[in-house]
Amino acid sequence: MKETESIKDFNSRVAEIVNQIKSYGGKIQxxxxxxxxxxxxxxxxxxxxxxxxxxxxxxxxxxxxLMESLEAHEVG
Structure with missing residues (x-):
């Protein structure tokens, strides 16, 4: 995660990567x-x-x- 990146943006980026992995038949716990x-x-x-x-x-x-906790911290 970049220092200037929001948690929502980071989560979106991670979700995109996970979806790519799944689309190729990969699994991630x-x-x-x-x-x-x-x-x-x-x-x-x-x-x-x-x-x-x-x-x-x-x-x-x-x-x-995890995302809820991080977003709450970011807002607070």
Whole structure:
């Protein structure tokens, strides 16, 4: 994710890539996708990532929950 990019734009870009993978017959697990999203967020989201990891853990959080949390942080 670029520092100047919004969460919605980042999510749209990721969704486009996932759709391309699926269109070629590939599969991607939601857990793996969430991990990749965490790895590519700017430093300003570190505390949000830490809170999610502590409260739910990576294996439980869904992409929708992740996006909602990140969008709430971005607005707030």
């Amino acid at each position: 939601e857990k793996k996708l969430v991990e990749k999203m965490f790895q590519n967020l700017p430093k300003k989201f570190d505390h949000v990532v830490a809170a999610i990891e502590e409260s739910k853990g990576l294996s439980v959080v869904t992409m929708n929950e």
